[in-house]
Amino acid sequence: MTHLLDQKLIKDTYITVGEMKVWELDFQNGETIKYTIISINPDNPMCGITATDNFGDTCEICITKISGDDTKIEFKYYEKKINL
Secondary structure, eight states, rough: OEEEEEOOOOOEEEEOSSSSSSSEEEESSSSSEEEEEEETTTTTTTTTEEEETSSEEEEEEEEEEEETTTTEEEEEEEOOOOOO
């Protein structure tokens, strides 16, 4: 990923997702956030993904293909929303 909250990142960030219980967001600077998947919406498996991060906060993850290789990943927390 190249942008966070509409700001260009200094280093590209990588997220590992798939058919695994823990997804990892790696900022390539020694910092990572791990998301333990709680549930996935079977009717829309790329959105409505409920997870708990390694800080103990619960969020909903939504992955949307924009165009070509561009993808938007949204992390919705109780009081905030993070777009990548």
